[in-house]
Amino acid sequence: MLIRRTERQARRGAFSADQTSERGLDRRSFLRRSGLAGGLAGLGALSLGAVRKAKAGPPPPAGAQVTIRKSICTHCSVGCTVTAEVANGVWIGQEPSWDSPINRGSHCAKGAAVRELVSGERRLKYPMKMANGQWTRISWDQAIKEIGDKMLDIRAKSGGDSVYWLGSAKMTNEGSYLFRKLGAFWGTNNTDHQARICHSTTVTGVANTWGYGAMTNSYTDIRNAKTQIIMGGNPAEAHPVSLQHLLEGAELNKANVVVIDPRLTRTAAHATEYVRLRPGTDIPVLYGMMWHIVQNGWEDKEFIKQRVYGFDDLRKEIEKWPPAEVERVSGVPGEQLKRVAQMFATQKPATLIWCMGQTQHTVGTANVRASCIALLLTGNVGAPGTGANIFRGHDNVQGATDVGLDIVTLPFYYGLTEAAWKHWSRVWQVDYDFLLNRFVDKKIMETSGIPLTRWFDAVLLPKDQVAQKDNVRAMFVQGHASNSITRIPESMKGLAKLDLLVVADPHPTTWASLSVEAGRKDGTYLLPAATQFECKGSRVASNRALQWGEQIVKPIFEAKDDLEIMYLVAKKLGFADQMFKNIKVDNNLPEAEDILREMNRGSWSTGYCGQSPERLKSHMAHQADFDMITQRAAGGPNKGDYYGLPWPCWGSPEVKHPGTPLLYNTNLAVMDGGGCFRARFGVERNGVNMLAEGSYPKDSEIKDGYPEFNYAVLKKLGWDGDLTPDELATIQKIGGAKPETVSWSTDLSGGIQRVALKHGCVPYGNAKARMNAFGLPDPIPVHREPIYSPRIDLIAKYPTLPDAKQFRLPNIGFSVQKAAVDKGIAKKFPLIFSSGRLVEYEGGGEETRSNKWLAELQQDMFVEINPADANERGIRDGGWVIVTGAENGSKAKVKALVTERVGKGVVWMPFHFGGWYEGKDLRANYPAGADPIVLGESANTITTYGYDPATGMQEPKVTLCQVQAA
């Protein structure tokens, strides 16, 4: 009542920024809350006080204790801390995470709405089974029994490779690791996750250049850059909190912000220079820049001499790209490129930021390689403000990649060789022969699996074209969308043919709705998995830092923790005892901490060995100690550590390596996070030295390049005496007859690493980065037109690679490209089709489209089309249109967004929608009450054939289509 008004005012009293009363704000926290802290150079160092324990949001029930729990946002790879207030087991409010040195209280639309995920209105509530065309509720016991029996039956007839294990970057690191281990113990390498379709090409391209497949620097380090080039990424929508660092950094440094993209994105709106290129011409544009750099002598000659291999080979390719040719192919004028090239090469430090605009192409690996080469050419690697800042997609996609939830390797990039299997059998403490016997044969055990992009090809192709015992017959999908995979019309046939489809996910996902549409009446199971806020464990952000998330609330309804689902499956399949030998299991739930400890024991190759659960938890508990820019703790129990111990964090936890915030940074000592390029590709090639020359990390005892460390190298250097007897014993036990071959990555004692570090050396050696990455399909990146290119005049000169067999399947891209030209596809489908991200949704989008706070903000699937193209077709803004694709007579009914954001001849669709198929609303196909609020056509209904030869990456960024008014 109004009568209370005066009373209230009097009670509140003066509320002044300078007041330090208990009720008011003290000045410091006020400034922080006003957005000032860190916003300006002078005030950036304001240290942040203890977190306030007061709460807001719905008042807790009377007498209930409110506790604060911290976890990590699951919606992108920035790694924002989520601070939750929990009362009586209910998540009642979110507070800004001021102390996080990454997000400093901020969130994007998704992060600010995560609390909704555990309220569960649209969640899958209990196990369901498709029985005679009806979704039927079943018990967990029944579900696991039926699924297990069917799998064992398939295994008996077709071998382990006929079950495809599709995991997720949404799982914790422990979950992803365990899923890979599950695949290994089941006996297949057909274990994959989202990295295949987002950054597999980055990982391959970057690792083949300088050693590791990850972002070299960090989001916060971009603050140091004088020139930021964002090429093929839209972080304003995909990684909004990163823009805090990009924009503030640009403001403070008056930095150049260049966006090179076919769309004038929301990121480009804040750039100082926008370059529009034709989709799929990144390599010509990058070579165009390099042409100007070399022409004007702007390259970093000293850096190239000391730390780069293959510059002469590169020069020949650059010469093929004078400005006129670049403009002919990409549409980018030479003058503009010259200006950008000059900024990049001379206004240093400069960083190159990319995302799926570069990676999701048939030439994805080559794109990424060209980007790395541009950085090497200008010496923009291995120092603050420089580097390949690769923005990954999911909260743990870097981690899931690292832990080997992948078709080409065991955990931590050990590969699939016998040595790798033996290493892991030692870590897992099982016999190598036990693992060998799980597989059909040794050859298939050491052969890369099938990429998830092609699961349906592996189901549908004639048996003789699939290089394993039998076709894929069962899909076990735990946390992966189906609508984010290209060629949906083809995948529908695959769905129809599968013997078994299991989807373990918080939501039914488009696997459920499309499988019903495809005609599946039996053999489909939906298992309710918990969200990551209902689980605990570590997540690896794009900057390689690990953050430990607490369980905020218990899984709701009948949902189960990912780890528990895996345990139940392993138990049913009969190898749980072996698989969980060193992992404590409590009431079917494996303990995340124990899994991390097992990872620590085996992950020497990647430097995941120092991040014990105790250290990670301490970092989360003392976030305020870490500096926002350097990420280093100035005091407190973690003094000297970098936040989240970004890998490589060498040695055992006791070595107390602080983590490596910037890869390959020779300005720091190794024990301070310094490093150098990895010696991964030999010491010499054709008489050319592959090791670094005159460049080495600060305080290194070896003042030159050196190969990777093994026991033999230690002996040669006379450092073997530094090994303790225990370490030596372990090395000898592992090495058996040949202890010399035991290396920094296979020495389970950590002794070799410890000794190398002691002498200021990096365990992996000190080599040159490769401009010429021999071994890749195109060792020097070569421009190749997309499979479906509108520029048929260029295909003859820049054709895609010849057909070949890759990853157990034929890749017939060349034939498809040729057929498209012969059939005149570019005439019938004259518009370039591209796809991308919206800020409100993530990935396949089922989770975010089920979130009422997010779904309200994007209620319709749409296609962006240039006004000129719209006018020609009589399309009006907001009207319905039919988009038709170049394969399978595919079509999609969406709304038109007529905008100059896309250039003439290009259309663009967001890829988060699903639940419609070719104009039909599939809402009825979801189990009742578990349908997302917003449904729409999937962009991938229109996408077409095209796979990167090095990774099996799909091509959702360039194909052809036609649009007409509906």
Place this chain on the structure above:
Amino acid sequence: MATVCARIRIVVAAIALVLIAAMAAPVAAQQPTSVDPNAAAVKEQQLLQQFKRVQGLGSIPDTKSYVIEQPQGRDWRQYHEVTLPAVGTVAMLGMIVLLAIFFIVRGMVRIRSGRSGVDIVRFNAFERFVHWMTATCFVLMALTGLNITFGRTALLPVLGPDAFSSWSLIAKYIHNFLSFPFTLGVILIFFMWVGGNLPDRTDLKWLVQGGGILGRSEPAAYRFNAGQKIIYWIVVLAGAAVAVTGYLLMFPFYGTTIAGMQLAQMIHGTVAVLFVAIMIAHAYIGTIGMEGAFEAMGSGTVDLNWAKEHHSLWLEEQQAGSGAGGMRPHPAATPAE
């Protein structure tokens, strides 16, 4: 990314973009290939000076939310706070004062020749029903409407916030719901009486003679004299105006924008207070202003002499057309109240 759903591209925005493009042109001229998105940023003051409001695109379907700033709400506020109360007070109080003076000076207009004792039917039951339905609605809507404009000043201090809000909420519903019978009434009135209310030659004479109220002799008139015709057309036209604008306000954003609704409210308010003032005069003349007038809408019959004096031509028509039909003597003349 703005959804495409129900997007409105208003001319304002289009012009803004053209202008901005024009302003950016010199920069582009120096560096033909350069696009510096920061340098071309839109500025609030430019938009406001040019277009009086700031409008863009949002992603929620609610297109009205795409207008982020429209300072003209201040103009409307001025109208609502100052203009309307002033106009309303002057019109209504002024009318009452005028009528009071008139009554004191002139008194009730009597039937000069006295009552004949014979009545003639003037309005049938249906006509009277329509009249009174409309009139009742009008009175209640006038009171509840005036409450919105004057209640805060006049009633709130008396009733206190809670009681006043409760009353005002009821008043809002009364106002909204009675709009339907009121509108129906106005429509019926229009069709029912439009035949007798078309202007003709007699009206001029009637007007010239001032309706005979001040003079000695009564000008000849058909069923409705010029004064009544004026009231009729005011009721029809003002009724239509308040009905149309009222519905625009009751169904927000159906075919209107904020600016449209502000205008609708201004028309509604202004017409309504003037309407009320005129209806006060109508009520006066139909009751204490003229002997024998009320019974026309009361019992539906009037005295023959009253008809002779005020509507002689109508009476002739009636008598010629139907003989003595419709006329009946009644035992005792009752004076009009």
Place this chain on the structure above:
Amino acid sequence: MARMKFLCDADRCIECNACVTACKNENEVPWGINRRRVVTLNDGKPGERSVSMACMHCTDAPCAAVCPVNCFYTTADAVVLHSKDLCIGCGYCFYACPFGAPQYPRVGNFGSRGKMDKCTYCSGGPEADNSPLQYAKYGADRLSQGKLPLCAEMCSTKSLLAGDGDIIAQIYKDRVAQRGYGSGAWGWQTAYRETIAT
């Protein structure tokens, strides 16, 4: 005496909608009611800017002036609040508001307006601070706990500023001086009859 204001630095705003969902989350705002929204100007063209807009808590607030039942009041922190017990849902504040802040749930017959709802600067309404009743009607009461509105606290790029007008004006001034451009303190002239000289 603090004078609470909002300031959206449009040169920082990336239309991420965090402010919108933070508001929904903190105040449990139902579908269809948008206390805060982000609008993009010049969408898809060079010069594109986005502005996050909600109730600006005006000086001499027009909504309060025109309310027929006088349900608005201004707190000591200059936050403009209203009583839903008194509001009759007439819509007048929406006609007067320069920022389109008032929202009305649709209730009952012919889209009739229910009790008006708007941004409370995360400071509730007339009920007792942090009481369940206050939360149910108005949402969170952060200000009484020494916290600022969650929309601004969670802003991804620190574009949306909340706090005492003088302090946030100074922050904005310093930013513009540092970076060399600024598209203006959107809405300040209209809401507060002042601009920030930069």
